[in-house]
Amino acid sequence: MKVVYTDSLVIGGGLAGLRVAIASKKRGMETIVLSLIPAKRSHSAAAQGGMQASLGASIKGEGDNEDVHFGDTVKGSDWGCDQDVARMFVNTAPKAIRELATWGVPWSRIRPGDREVVVNAEKVTITEKEEAEGLITARDFGGTKKWRTCFTADGTGHTMLYAMDNKAIELDIPVHERKEVISLIHEGDQCYGAVVRDLVTGELIAYVAKATTIATGGYGRIYAVSTNAVICEGMGAAIALETGKAPLGNMEAVQFHPTAIVPVGILTTEGCRGDGGVLRDIDGYRFMPDYEPDKKELASRDVVSRRMTEHMRKGKGVPSPYGDHLWLDITILGKAHIEKNLREVKEICEYFLGIDPVTDWIPVRPTQHYSMGGVRTKPNGESPGLKGLFSVGEGACWDMHGFNRLGGNSVAETAVSGMIVGEYVADHCEQTDISIPTSLVKGFLNREQKNIDTLFARESGENVYELRDAMQTIMMDKVGIFRDGAHLQEAVDELKALLKRCDNIVVRDKAPSSNPELVNALRVPRMIKLALTVACGALARTESRGAHSREDYPERNDRDWLKRTLSYWKNENDELPTLEYEDLDIMKMEMPPGFRGYGNDNTIHHPDTERRLAEVEQITASMPNADRHEIQEALLKYDLPEKLKGKNERVGVGYK
């Protein structure tokens, strides 16, 4: 029996996991990162467009601050987010980006003077201030009031991840690569670490730790077409689910990005539209202004994706052998801009489509992109169901995104939540001593070994790839952008049947060491369980909120549904998840529910909304001489680790 002991065990070497590891290591904790792949290859590297932080240095960001960022984030979430967490986030984002600047990210910087930009398909000249010279600049992104998305050309995730991993290397943090966590070790209400399968040797290893952090990214690959990397299979969420104790939050909240290329689903960044690109239909007509006259192509992602789908349903899509698509036109931005600021996009178009976006339109359509749901945590990042289990990044439902995350807010979340939760993880390690009987560890190892032995012993049965493909197709066809009760019920029934068939998977290749088929045989049943949490959550939620859009229940229903879905898999033999709900308390909100500003306002309001609105107004009115920080504090109190509490300086306004 091989057992590795450590203080802080971090599952996942993407931006979020590495930042937690850095925090706990800096606090003197022995720290190990586990990853399927070398850390620098994590999916974080694929983020192109940028990171939101309200630095307000660029002229188009003037007047930006935490409050504006908070407002955009809450609205973007369709009031589904946790407002204390959104506050923790907006206050820390400027610090996170400045930290990354010292660690080496070559953020694009401000050149003072005139520069030409494209706004609403027209070239306009803006003038950057002299005093902002050399500070971090920002571009426009969907659903934001200010230009707030900081970037390095369109390789933002890459430069962030390289800086982060290099910092981890400097701190001598070991990353155990090609290791797959396949279950959590837990007893009672305590998590003790994880069982890991070495993907090269096939060996099972137990990692025992004071704190275990799941930072395994999203679950996009339960869908047939996704912008996500092929390893984004949601295993972190799945192993938490399988404990029966740690709930997953809002699994039905799945984002579709408007512009992935057809047919392969590789993303072209929102920066394309942020920088001035437009969407066109079969007639070459720019249709978004008809639907969203105000924000047009830069409405929130969920809105643009739905509008595109609506437009294609009207017969305005461009037919292709792979189904209809629309065009993304960035030709107006010109060669120089595209080759400098959108060069990954250019490379992708050249290699995968054989076109040049400087002169050609790009075939795109909405594609699965981001998982708002994940391992539910408290604001300190800890699971409400298991002590010592933490989660951060896309794999978590810390819940600053609610039902729709804004572009640029995700890599920001990874760095920010990593900083914050990392401190709480270190606190936990300092305060905890664990002693764990070897029999417990052995029990978990044996269970996994038995599972593998059973798979190897079976001589005939189900092909794992067929099961996976069937699941992905169900999710795509029946749990996609537009949803309705009948199709969701079909999806649930079909997924349930698939899960049953998983009891009979055959592994043709019997090699005990590296064995891709076995890896899939272990993952696919878990992915189907996740798919069931998504489909069941979507079926139960009889309203439309953010990315969850029910054609049979088109209104946002705060009265009955201002709550977060919690999914549990209570018993190993259950066929379906158990859903529970957690209310969002309007009376504690700094920003009570309102109209998001897209389409018609058909919200069914909660009775508390008016009460809280009046209360907020009264509190604000009672403090005529207070500044925005004092008013904020009076409306909503939130906690942060001491070292992250300070106000943020901005050029021209100081700490105001």
Added chain:
Amino acid sequence: MSDKIQIQANGNGPGRKLKFNILRYNPQLAGDKPRMVTYEVEEAAGMTIFIALNEIREKQEPSLQFDFVCRAGICGSCGMVINGRPDLACRTLTAKFPSGEITLLPLPAFELIGDLSVNTGKFMRAMSERIGSWIHSSDADNRDLTILEERMDPDLADEIYELDRCVECGCCISACGTKRMRDEFLGAVGFMHVARFHMDSRDHRSDDDWYEVIGDDDGVFGCMTLLGCEDNCPKDLPHQTQIAFLRRSMVKVA
């Protein structure tokens, strides 16, 4: 303006039979020996080597090993030797090969994990530790994060990004004649990172410090400037210019 999807950029027409000759060898299996095995795949429109290899694995040979993560030419996982040249397999269209015959070998110069999978991760971590691929500055950890960030020349930031685009795929290492002869030779990916940090105003290392890192035959003086690196770097990084620059800087120190 285009009026059709042009993924079928080849003219071979779909349905062509492709022949993949793949080096098979699993060092984990006692008694296994390296051998070439041929698999046939029917070409589909827009097919990449990523798609073809998955099809082989799912339908014909479940034990076949290879590495893909982003499948979009971004993460650097999928370097392999494709008809004699190291390249990223995920963004290589099968249509590129008129003969329909594609030979795949694992990248040489790296530890073999199995079949087409090699341990670039271990290599790159060691390279990073060797050159200290992080900002060396007392400021990096002590700066007050509430104050304005340190200003930076916008041109310099852009120039650093140009060199920071390396995806650590290892193609340059596999294409390097010197690396094949000298095991300890740092190689082009290392030089590119050195050049990147050398250029960065936030990094306080002097040329003397850098000389300690690359000022010998395992460093920049060992390079024979045959430029296998430049010719095979999928990110088109400016190896020739940067190696020449580093060499000049190091000569000055010497």
